Amino acid sequence: MSAAPPYSEVPERVRSILENYSQPQELKAERLLQFASVQPRNEDKEGDTETINRVTITHHFVEVPGDHETVRFHYVEAGSGEVVVFLHGIPDSWYLWHHSVAALSSNYRCIAFDLKGYGQSEKKPGDYRHEGVADQMYAAFDKIGITASRFNIVAHDRGTVQADYIAAKHPEAVLRYGRGEQHLYHFNPLLAPQEKIFRDAPWTGVMEDPKRFVVWLYTNAAKRPVSHEDLVRAIQEYSYPGVTRAVPRYFNSSSFRAEWLDRRNRLLTAIKCPVLIMQGYDSRTTPRELYENSRDYLPNSQHVEVAFLPGGHFWPAESPAETVDALHSLLALPIS
Numbered sequence: 303m304s305a306a307p308p309y310s311e312v313p314e315r316v317r318s319i320l321e322n323y324s325q326p327q328e329l330k331a332e333r334l335l336q337f338a339s340v341q342p343r344n345e346d347k348e349g350d351t352e353t354i355n356r357v358t359i360t361h362h363f364v365e366v367p368g369d370h371e372t373v374r375f376h377y378v379e380a381g382s383g384e385v386v387v388f389l390h391g392i393p394d395s396w397y398l399w400h401h402s403v404a405a406l407s408s409n410y411r412c413i414a415f416d417l418k419g420y421g422q423s424e425k426k427p428g429d430y431r432h433e434g435v436a437d438q439m440y441a442a443f444d445k446i447g448i449t450a451s452r453f454n455i456v457a458h459d460r461g462t463v464q465a466d467y468i469a470a471k472h473p474e475a476v477l478r479y480g481r482g483e484q485h486l487y488h489f490n491p492l493l494a495p496q497e498k499i500f501r502d503a504p505w506t507g508v509m510e511d512p513k514r515f516v517v518w519l520y521t522n523a524a525k526r527p528v529s530h531e532d533l534v535r536a537i538q539e540y541s542y543p544g545v546t547r548a549v550p551r552y553f554n555s556s557s558f559r560a561e562w563l564d565r566r567n568r569l570l571t572a573i574k575c576p577v578l579i580m581q582g583y584d585s586r587t588t589p590r591e592l593y594e595n596s597r598d599y600l601p602n603s604q605h606v607e608v609a610f611l612p613g614g615h616f617w618p619a620e621s622p623a624e625t626v627d628a629l630h631s632l633l634a635l636p637i638s
Contacts, residue, residue, distance in 0.1 A: 307566060310488035313591040320492060320586065330521045336530065337513050343538040345422055346376070355404035357381075361422075366441040369428025375442045376422035377415040381407030384477070385448045386633070388414035389439075391459020391483065392500070392549060393509075393516050395421035395539035397532075398458060401622035402629055410633070413448070415439065416539075417461060419551065425544035430551035432460075432561065436467035443468075449475045454633060456480035458618060460552065463561055470572035479573065480632045482580040483615060487570065487599035488592040489562040496587070501553040509546040513537050525584040525614035532619050576605040578632040580625075582617045583610040605635055 312320070346361040353359070359380045365372040378396050380403055388399040396414035403412040416423040418435045429435065443449050454477045457465035462484035469476045485493070503509040516537045520528055540546070579596050581588055590610055597606040609628045613620030 306563060309490040310592060312490050312492050313589050315591070316586060316589040317492075323586070326521055330517055333517045333521060333533075334514060337517060337534065337537060340513060340534050340537050342541045343535075345542065354400050357404040357407050359400070359403065362446075363422075364442050364445050366438060366445055368424070368438050370426060373418060373424045373428070373438050373442075375415055375418070375424065375439065377413055377442075377446075378403070379411070379413050380404065381410050381412050383410045384633075385411045385413060385451070385453035386629075387443065387448070387453050387455045388412065389417060389455070389457040389461030389465055390414075390420070391457075391461050392420075393512075393519055393540045394458075394536060397421075397535050397539055398616075398618050399456070402456070402618065402626055405622075405626040406629060406633075410454075413446075415442070417464065419548035420545060421539050422542060425542075425548040427551070430548075430555040432463040432552065432556060433467045433564075435552075436464040436471075439464060440468055440472060443475075452477045454478045454480070456482065456629060456632070457484075458482040459484060459615070466565060466569050466573070469575060470569040473572065473574040476575045477637050478632055478635055479575050479577045480580055480629060481577055483582060483585060483588055483617070485558070485562055485565075485588060486579065486593065486596060487566065489558065491559065493587050493589070494558040497553060497558050500550055503550040503553075504547065509549065512540040512546065515546075516540050520616060523586070523615035524620050525582070526612060526620035528616060528619045536619075570599055571602055573600055573603050575603060576632075576635040576637060577603045577607070578628065578635070579606070579608045580617070580628055581608070581610055582614045582620075583612055584614045585617075587615065604638055607631075607635075 350361045359378045365374045390398040395416050399414045406412050418424050455465050469479045509515045593608050600606050611617035611621050618625050
């Protein structure tokens with residue numbers, strides 16, 4: 303067995319930020335007071351609709367073979383035409399992409415999923431390896447009929463870990479890949495301090511209060527304001543029963559290091575479609591310096607570009623207009 307590659311050096315700019323960073327406790331306390339009255343949201347039923355940015359979005363559920371009998375996924379859909387699938391990260395849900403879904407639905411069939419364990423998707427125990435869940439997710443794609451005609455995929459944070467598996471294992475089905483806010487070829491454990499916090503969540507209770515958890519993450523990791531309404535919905539989506547116990551299973555099923563090695567050893571070379579790498583310009587955990595020469599790390603992709611979005615980690619919510627512009631650029635990339 304070949305030796306593992308060495309960790310990448312943390313850029314000096316980011317090392318200084320990490321070493322001198324102090325959590326904005328007063329701001330977090332102030333924001334918690336703003337969301338004290340937020341109440342849980344009722345779960346949706348098949349076919350329920352809601353209007354977002356004057357666009358009607360429909361809620362759906364699909365069951366596929368899984369851990370016990372089936373795994374149930376929740377997703378929303380709007381528009382028609384070429385398919386764009388959206389996957390979110392922690393502590394979010396499909397709603398992270400609601401601005402993008404609404405904006406693109408005039409020309410595309412937009413489908414945004416809740417990852418397993420999040421929102422209104424399955425939360426029972428089972429396989430929470432990202433590869434295992436990605437296989438289940440792809441089965442859901444197949445069941446709703448989007449794999450035969452091919453689809454674009456756009457992902458953020460933890461959703462990108464699963465999207466890497468989907469794009470690498472099913473290159474014949476993926477038209478283009480918008481790869482967001484995730485380590486690519488470079489990694490250093492200093493850039494993943496949250497891993498231990500999330501892994502230990504069932505014992506420390508760090509996720510038990512959804513308001514506190516969502517406000518903590520957004521306050522620490524966003525660099526631009528996120529609307530009050532968007533944070534209310536993020537809290538509600540993380541408040542569905544079972545989410546706070548299901549999500550930590552991912553962090554007890556693998557590690558950031560294992561994900562990184564899997565990318566380096568087999569996934570990156572298997573991705574064939576055009577890729578737009580989307581990163582927050584001021585993201586601390588995925589510093590922009592580590593995305594130089596990204597073309598070299600995806601040698602078999604038809605085309606590779608990098609776009610830095612204004613803001614920090616949560617740029618789909620921090621900079622929705624700029625995110626939509628980046629997605630238009632992705633969807634304009636030629637395919638073979």
